[in-house]
Amino acid sequence: MARIRLGMVGGGNDAFIGGVHRIASRIDDRFELVAGALSSTPEKSAASAEALGIPRSYGSFEDMAKAEAAREDGIEAVSIVTPNHVHAAAAKAFLARGIHVICDKPLTSTMEDATALEDAVAQSKALFILTHNYTGYPMIRQARDMVASGDLGPIRIVQVEYPQDWLTSSLENEGLKQAEWRTDPTRSGVGGSIGDIGTHAHNLACFVTGLEVESLAADLQAFGVGRTLDDNAHMMLRFTGGARGMLWSSQVAPGNENALKLRVYGEKGGLEWSQEDPNYLWFTPHGEPKRLLTRNGAGATGPSQAVSRIPGGHPEGYLEGFATIYNEAADAIRSVQGGAVRAAAMGVLPGIKAGMDGMRFIGACVASSKNDAAWTKL
Amino acid sequence: MARIRLGMVGGGNDAFIGGVHRIASRIDDRFELVAGALSSTPEKSAASAEALGIPRSYGSFEDMAKAEAAREDGIEAVSIVTPNHVHAAAAKAFLARGIHVICDKPLTSTMEDATALEDAVAQSKALFILTHNYTGYPMIRQARDMVASGDLGPIRIVQVEYPQDWLTSSLENEGLKQAEWRTDPTRSGVGGSIGDIGTHAHNLACFVTGLEVESLAADLQAFGVGRTLDDNAHMMLRFTGGARGMLWSSQVAPGNENALKLRVYGEKGGLEWSQEDPNYLWFTPHGEPKRLLTRNGAGATGPSQAVSRIPGGHPEGYLEGFATIYNEAADAIRSVQGGAVRAAAMGVLPGIKAGMDGMRFIGACVASSKNDAAWTKL
Amino acid sequence: MARIRLGMVGGGNDAFIGGVHRIASRIDDRFELVAGALSSTPEKSAASAEALGIPRSYGSFEDMAKAEAAREDGIEAVSIVTPNHVHAAAAKAFLARGIHVICDKPLTSTMEDATALEDAVAQSKALFILTHNYTGYPMIRQARDMVASGDLGPIRIVQVEYPQDWLTSSLENEGLKQAEWRTDPTRSGVGGSIGDIGTHAHNLACFVTGLEVESLAADLQAFGVGRTLDDNAHMMLRFTGGARGMLWSSQVAPGNENALKLRVYGEKGGLEWSQEDPNYLWFTPHGEPKRLLTRNGAGATGPSQAVSRIPGGHPEGYLEGFATIYNEAADAIRSVQGGAVRAAAMGVLPGIKAGMDGMRFIGACVASSKNDAAWTKL
Amino acid sequence: MARIRLGMVGGGNDAFIGGVHRIASRIDDRFELVAGALSSTPEKSAASAEALGIPRSYGSFEDMAKAEAAREDGIEAVSIVTPNHVHAAAAKAFLARGIHVICDKPLTSTMEDATALEDAVAQSKALFILTHNYTGYPMIRQARDMVASGDLGPIRIVQVEYPQDWLTSSLENEGLKQAEWRTDPTRSGVGGSIGDIGTHAHNLACFVTGLEVESLAADLQAFGVGRTLDDNAHMMLRFTGGARGMLWSSQVAPGNENALKLRVYGEKGGLEWSQEDPNYLWFTPHGEPKRLLTRNGAGATGPSQAVSRIPGGHPEGYLEGFATIYNEAADAIRSVQGGAVRAAAMGVLPGIKAGMDGMRFIGACVASSKNDAAWTKL
Structure with missing residues (x-):
């Protein structure tokens, strides 16, 4: 089965959690990271993207959302791994274009942002997945x-x-x-x-x-x-x-x-x-x-x-648990792409409700x- | 050094905590259990005392307090191991006669009883020790x-x-x-x-x-x-x-x-x-x-x-910790018998204040x- | 039931294991330590005995064996807690007089001594118990x-x-x-x-x-x-x-x-x-x-x-395990005193066979x- | 840095260890699995390769070694994850063509095979890495x-x-x-x-x-x-x-x-x-x-x-330890490709000596x- 084309917002500057998301997305081989708006400036973003071997780099998540949505081979999903106060705006930009969102927690930094994001999720056909990774x-x-x-x-x-x-x-x-x-x-x-x-x-x-x-x-x-x-x-x-x-x-x-x-x-x-x-x-x-x-x-x-x-006795750890969220996200994305209802496709994956909770x-x-x-x- | 002559109130009928107090009193060889009012009736008490090899048995704690106080070789201290609601009355009977009290916790079943007991401790020259055993x-x-x-x-x-x-x-x-x-x-x-x-x-x-x-x-x-x-x-x-x-x-x-x-x-x-x-x-x-x-x-x-x-690596357990309370009680008793001030003699032993707390x-x-x-x- | 009158050989000079045997003998209240040859000289022995509240002190185990065997209220059993090379001679002195022996391990320091002791056990009516305490x-x-x-x-x-x-x-x-x-x-x-x-x-x-x-x-x-x-x-x-x-x-x-x-x-x-x-x-x-x-x-x-x-959850430790050997030794001693066969009376207690092994x-x-x-x- | 083009021998039929090698090769994103001889027949191999998204499939390791060595974009390294008795022959086929070998342990099933493989390693310019994964x-x-x-x-x-x-x-x-x-x-x-x-x-x-x-x-x-x-x-x-x-x-x-x-x-x-x-x-x-x-x-x-x-407190496990071998293998391969001496490039990686040991x-x-x-x- 073809890998899901993935973008990433944030995660450029040696951020701990960005690297975790990237490893997690690779473990079960369901994603291919092809685009990024990894840092706060186009230059830094491009440098990070090159170092990580990511083909397409953007100066901002808005640019990325717009450009990728316009491509035939544009990203199907995006990981948002910025500090909390950026989550809402970034997520809305992709949801509005039908690009599935995998977002770090907590949902946002303010309840106002959270409510707006909740609305955006309701109006989008794309999935919104929150990486409450310990559930994996x-x-x-x-x-x-x-x-x-x-x-x-x-x-x-x-x-x-x-x-x-x-x-x-x-x-x-x-x-x-x-x-x-x-x-x-x-x-x-x-x-x-x-x-x-x-x-x-x-x-x-x-x-x-x-x-x-x-x-x-x-x-x-x-x-x-x-x-x-x-x-x-x-x-x-x-x-x-x-x-x-x-x-x-x-x-x-x-x-x-x-x-x-x-x-x-x-x-x-x-x-x-x-x-x-x-x-x-x-x-x-x-x-x-x-x-x-x-x-x-x-x-x-x-x-x-x-x-x-x-098998048992050979320990799996944090990255594998995180990878399970990505693996199930891949299942869910392929499932809704195939016509399944969003709620059913999510299974036990944490989504907007977990975020609002x-x-x-x-x-x-x-x-x-x-x-x-x-x-x-x- | 001579062992301290000890009495016991309660602890007759296969009660868990009575047996614990008895073992604890023996471990460091500082006490000799010579009298008991172990049960609610004279007959049961006598049977328990005989089974345990305790020489003098009484039908009630009042009888024991009175009789032992009158003997030259009467008990110097008493352990009270009854259910909570009996603690206060029993403790007061012995404190009033200058017999040191080692009492199970919690102090009493009502705050009224507790206050009365606090007064009795204040007016007695005897020690009141509460077996908050985990401190041992x-x-x-x-x-x-x-x-x-x-x-x-x-x-x-x-x-x-x-x-x-x-x-x-x-x-x-x-x-x-x-x-x-x-x-x-x-x-x-x-x-x-x-x-x-x-x-x-x-x-x-x-x-x-x-x-x-x-x-x-x-x-x-x-x-x-x-x-x-x-x-x-x-x-x-x-x-x-x-x-x-x-x-x-x-x-x-x-x-x-x-x-x-x-x-x-x-x-x-x-x-x-x-x-x-x-x-x-x-x-x-x-x-x-x-x-x-x-x-x-x-x-x-x-x-x-x-x-x-x-030495380390050979575990000591619950009974040894409990025995430490008894051992330090023995020190304290001998110390006040030698003229020391009560507060100083108590050291870190839990007493009436711990009980009121x-x-x-x-x-x-x-x-x-x-x-x-x-x-x-x- | 009356406590068993116990003597002790060795264990005088702050020796670790002597104190362990004494505590172990007290925990279940089956023994009363009434005689000792605790050290290598009569003076040291007497000093240790007095410090420990042991009524009768002897200058050597031979003296003790002889004198106690002659008393109506002489010791019924003896604990041997010396270094290994003294075990055999001491044990034989008491076994020969029908006094039960509770001996520290290993059995002896030489196989020759061990064989001689094995013979002595075979010829005595008294019990020989080896404190392989971990079995308790x-x-x-x-x-x-x-x-x-x-x-x-x-x-x-x-x-x-x-x-x-x-x-x-x-x-x-x-x-x-x-x-x-x-x-x-x-x-x-x-x-x-x-x-x-x-x-x-x-x-x-x-x-x-x-x-x-x-x-x-x-x-x-x-x-x-x-x-x-x-x-x-x-x-x-x-x-x-x-x-x-x-x-x-x-x-x-x-x-x-x-x-x-x-x-x-x-x-x-x-x-x-x-x-x-x-x-x-x-x-x-x-x-x-x-x-x-x-x-x-x-x-x-x-x-x-x-x-x-x-009850469970309140840990018992090394001393309690050791005490179990003493408690079962008391059972065994009373049992053979009542006419039981030695082997049957021993139950799971380690004896001369465990020592020879x-x-x-x-x-x-x-x-x-x-x-x-x-x-x-x- | 470009990913290393990797092939795999064995690992087709739901074998435990093949999947482990594949995940390990992905975690640090240093390899790209592009060719495989995954099973014993061409048909099974092709089916496995397709299921795993591996572009080039071969019916035997010999075919793969020959064909890949001839391609400009042929594999640079190969993972051998068959049962033990196949290791030697497979490894020799790739070593002979200068393709680096990452081989599961133990080295081989017979000492004869092992010695032959040792010779092959000595005569090749390629690296031989044995996945003693616990060292990672x-x-x-x-x-x-x-x-x-x-x-x-x-x-x-x-x-x-x-x-x-x-x-x-x-x-x-x-x-x-x-x-x-x-x-x-x-x-x-x-x-x-x-x-x-x-x-x-x-x-x-x-x-x-x-x-x-x-x-x-x-x-x-x-x-x-x-x-x-x-x-x-x-x-x-x-x-x-x-x-x-x-x-x-x-x-x-x-x-x-x-x-x-x-x-x-x-x-x-x-x-x-x-x-x-x-x-x-x-x-x-x-x-x-x-x-x-x-x-x-x-x-x-x-x-x-x-x-x-x-960071500490988020456990890494077996797959990450295994991935470290792959990551260090990538370093070593790039290092020798850049002209470094084989022994120096290996660092602490287990190789043929560990295998012979x-x-x-x-x-x-x-x-x-x-x-x-x-x-x-x-």
């Missing part, structure tokens, strides 16, 4: 499948956390670009750790349990000197159907690299998963010995096997915290 | 020492949790005695999981960090059918000095036996400790590799070595939860 | 039970190791007493690490599998400068019935405290246990998810529950290694 | 660097093992193709588990320590019914310079997927690494707390960072085991 891990698919199958019984408790430590010191004052834009409200939006990683925790909890957060009570802190955005967030959650939870996100917890961890407990059993050891899933049926499920190992079910590339989550966190942690609806 | 673990002493030494810098974040699973099913409806009294407000007080295990989590967080909880916002749940007391509790904490925290206690989380876990993060580093693997302590100085400290291993400091009996913690949890998780002062 | 861990009992029950099918492979690191540097040249006698052939015998800890590994492998080592091929090394006894040993094992194995003992492996570890694999499944985390046992039935069994947790069977004192193991290791690792029968 | 893991590079830097001091002990469980049952009798050829001497050669995975363990031990195995004493078993090749192997190792070691390989150890594990101990410290958790490396400097190094985390040095794609290892294992585990030189 095989054992997360396994966990979701087990909850849906009733292995845990009705869910009572959800414990989710995403601690990091890289902002323990105030690196934004020392010239680190990643730290600068992530702690800058004009580029990141109103959420600090809650936007950058809290949204991942929130998304993952909902993805695995199939529940939605109805309301939350949040206490946000900015421990770093001079910070205005939260670098640590505590909150309690109330889910649809009566389950309760806690969520902790932090970027000032020394010793934690990307320690995203999810624990779910129901009337019949529990599950536990850690992003840093993603090939394992603890399953604890009540009253029986704990079981350690492994990726593609004994007990693995269809949904995890379907997104697993190699994330924006509402950020908004509720900030509102609750300003209101002394009062319960706030999403 | 060597690596907890190590953690406390490291925080006090500034190894972590000023504390920012405290994450503490104590999940269990034994009440996942409603065992109190199936005749399990332990489950019956613990879910019964008339015997346990207003706290369910928060009283039984949440107080341990609260106490440990404060013991290690040297901070106090100023206020909390709590969301309590009773998932078990027909339960009125909480079996799961989520809360956010605000500590003196600006640190923030989260606390989770649960008795309905399948796969968790006694998974008490404490994590503390400061400006310079972090610590992590799990009760189920108590001989280890993770220390994560910011920007350096994680270090795994072991009991009596490389890097162990004075306070942990002082309460450690055997626990009662205030329970009260604040219940009050906050009833008030939709509003911040509530302790 | 609950999850080791569980493992043995599971192998015996056929949960693993016929055993194919046994991997056992006991690495330590305390002799990485040549501490015996720096005045450390423990290091001095353990590296001295006149006091330790022909085995270094193989005698001190290799015998534990060998014993445990046999205890759990129910198999015996028929022959071995060993390569011993003395890495420490100036050492004559092995401080590291590699060997391959052939068991009765066709199972094969490997054994590694080391005292020069930095980062290992007492990392005794046993893995057993059969046609149907496997088991894995680590001494440093003794409350866990991995069970891996072939083709099913791994299961983590916990002490007194779900899946625990009779033999492990029988030697477990407290250990001596043959040491002998075979040394012989094989001298013979360029040729296969050598035990 | 970042923390293995870190370990090698630390040993070379003297962090461990002179090496004393090497413990390496590679247990699996997939041949616990005799799947070769149930039609599983992977099991059939791996247990068949005519296709696998004289080594079973020792050839398939023991060579990996041997290679990794040498790669990290910089030492060579001088001699070994091996005891091989075939536990599976009807098997002639070993499915379990125990051996003791003697390294150059005096270090000693043990190696265990097994395919019948239930609960082990690909549990390759390496431990190295020197006079000053130790290292421990597990393939199933490859982003971690334990470093245990003697007398200091254990340290857990993480990929790209604190303490990571140049050689591990150089082969690491993403593996063959000698297999040969020595079999010879030693037949000779009752006598020490045998490699």
Whole structure:
């Protein structure tokens, strides 16, 4: 099957996430990166494109959208990997021309932008895919499948956390670009750790349990000197159907690299998963010995096997999980190109709804915290 | 040095915690159990005492207090290991006669009882020791020492949790005695999981960090059918000095036996400790590799070595940690008998203040939860 | 039931293992330590006895054996906790007088002594118990039970190791007493690490599998400068019935405290246990998810529950495992005092056979290694 | 930089390892797969090539070598991913025409073939790279660097093992193709588990320590019914310079997927690494707390960072480690194309010497085991 012609917006200047998207798009060989508007100036963009072997370079995403839409062999999809505040405008430019969008999260930096983007998605025939990449891990698919199958019984408790430590010191004052834009409200939006990683925790909890957060009570802190955005967030959650939870996100917890961890407990059993050891899933049926499920190992079910590339015991990691989003995006794109309805084609892929949920989550966190942690609806 | 003559109230009928106290009192050979009022009737008490080889048996704690106080060779100290609602009356009977009290936690079942007991302690010359046993673990002493030494810098974040699973099913409806009294407000007080295990989590967080909880916002749940007391509790904490925290206690989380876990993060580093693997302590100085400290291993400091009996790599456990409370109680008793001031003699031993803190913690949890998780002062 | 009157030989001068035996003898309250010949001179012995609150002190084990045997209320049993080369003479003195012996391992320092002791045991009516203490861990009992029950099918492979690191540097040249006698052939015998800890590994492998080592091929090394006894040993094992194995003992492996570890694999499944985390046992039935069994947790069977004192999740450790040997020794002693046959009374307790097996193991290791690792029968 | 034109021999029929090579070749975008002789017949090959989007398909490797060598835009390198007995002939066909070879391990199925291939490599100007892929893991590079830097001091002990469980049952009798050829001497050669995975363990031990195995004493078993090749192997190792070691390989150890594990101990410290958790490396400097190094985390040095794609805490896995071999192969190929000497261009890449070492290892294992585990030189 022919590879999908892909463009990229952002990702030029040694940005971490741009490189991740490119590797992810190659792993399963479904995409061919043929165009880019990789940086803020035409010169920088062209230099990056040449270094990466990308044939067509543009000075801006608008130029790229226009030109590619006009070509017979123009891009079919685009990856948007810029800082948050550019997502909306870039996505709209491509959606308006029927070019499928694969966009980094969180959705946008403001709720206004988010709503406008939501409209743009509704009016386009193209797909909008948000790279909530952790949903691509095989054992997360396994966990979701087990909850849906009733292995845990009705869910009572959800414990989710995403601690990091890289902002323990105030690196934004020392010239680190990643730290600068992530702690800058004009580029990141109103959420600090809650936007950058809290949204991942929130998304993952909902993805695995199939529940939605109805309301939350949040206490946000900015421990770093001079910070205005939260670098640590505590909150309690109330889910649809009566389950309760806690969520902790932090970027000032020394010793934690990307320690995203999810624990779910129901009337019949529990599950536990850690992003840093993603090939394992603890399953604890009540009253029986704990079981350690492994990726593609004994007990693995269809949904995890379907997104697993190699036998158990040879670990797959972050890039493979990310690649699964790209692989399923390729399936979805080919499917809608073949006439399928968008919603059906998306399958479990995170899209505009996941993005809007994330924006509402950020908004509720900030509102609750300003209101002394009062319960706030999403 | 002569062993301390010890009595015991409760602990007769195969009760879990009575046996623990007895083993703990023997490990370091500082006590001799010579008297007991072990059960609710004279006959049962006598039978238990004989089975255990305890020379003097009484039909009630009042009888025991009176008789032993009158003997030249009467007990010097008493262990109170009854359900919560008996603690206050029993403790007062012995304190009034100058007999030192070692009492199980939580302090009492009502705040009224607690206040009365506080008064009784104030008016007695005897010591009152509360068995917050987890403070006796060597690596907890190590953690406390490291925080006090500034190894972590000023504390920012405290994450503490104590999940269990034994009440996942409603065992109190199936005749399990332990489950019956613990879910019964008339015997346990207003706290369910928060009283039984949440107080341990609260106490440990404060013991290690040297901070106090100023206020909390709590969301309590009773998932078990027909339960009125909480079996799961989520809360956010605000500590003196600006640190923030989260606390989770649960008795309905399948796969968790006694998974008490404490994590503390400061400006310079972090610590992590799990009760189920108590001989280890993770220390994560910011920007350096994680270090795994072991009991009596490389890097162990004075306070942990002082309460450690055997070389590293041969695990000490729950009973040894509990025994440390008894060993230090023996030191304290001999010290006040020799004329020392009570406060000085107590050292780091938990006493009436820890007990009152626990009662205030329970009260604040219940009050906050009833008030939709509003911040509530302790 | 009355406590057993116990004496002790050795264990006076802050020796590690003497204190362990004393704590172990107290934990289950079955013994009362009433006499001792704790040190090499009457004065030192008396000082130690007084410090420990032991009523009767003797200047030598001969004096103690004679005097205690003559008393109506003399000791019923004696613990021998001296360096290896004293075991045989001391044990024989008490066995000859019908006093039960609880002896530290390895059996003796020479095969000659061992054979003489074997004869003495055969001629005595008293019990001889060797403290292969690791056999007292609950999850080791569980493992043995599971192998015996056929949960693993016929055993194919046994991997056992006991690495330590305390002799990485040549501490015996720096005045450390423990290091001095353990590296001295006149006091330790022909085995270094193989005698001190290799015998534990060998014993445990046999205890759990129910198999015996028929022959071995060993390569011993003395890495420490100036050492004559092995401080590291590699060997391959052939068991009765066709199972094969490997054994590694080391005292020069930095980062290992007492990392005794046993893995057993059969046609149907496997088991894995680590001494440093003794409350866990991995069970891996072939083709099913791994299961983590916990002490007194779900899946625990009779033999492990029988030697477990407290509920799961509250760890028991080294001292409790050691105490189990004492507790079962008490049962055995009362049983033979009541007329039971010695062999039946011993149950699973390690005795003279385990001791002789250990001596043959040491002998075979040394012989094989001298013979360029040729296969050598035990 | 232009991508290297790559061909592939084997890997057509859903073979596990062919797919791995293809993904590995794509991850860093250095290769373009343009030709293949993927299966045993022209028809099957063509079908596979079409399914994979490979433009040029050939009916045999001879045809491919000849045709591609004749094209201006012919392949520059070829991946050989057939069963072992085809490696030599295929590799020689390409080497003879100056086409670089990336070959799966072990080198060949017979020593005769190996020697012939060694000659062919010597006479060719092309590179020969053997995919000992585990050497590509970042923390293995870190370990090698630390040993070379003297962090461990002179090496004393090497413990390496590679247990699996997939041949616990005799799947070769149930039609599983992977099991059939791996247990068949005519296709696998004289080594079973020792050839398939023991060579990996041997290679990794040498790669990290910089030492060579001088001699070994091996005891091989075939536990599976009807098997002639070993499915379990125990051996003791003697390294150059005096270090000693043990190696265990097994395919019948239930609960082990690909549990390759390496431990190295020197006079000053130790290292421990597990393939199933490859982003971690334990470093245990003697007398200091254990340290857990993480990929790209604190303490990571140049050689591990150089082969690491993403920040610490986001795990890289097996495919990324494999991709590093491909990435470095691309560097080496471009380097020799630019005129560099072959040996210098190879850097740390495993080549024909590693392959011959593996063959000698297999040969020595079999010879030693037949000779009752006598020490045998490699």
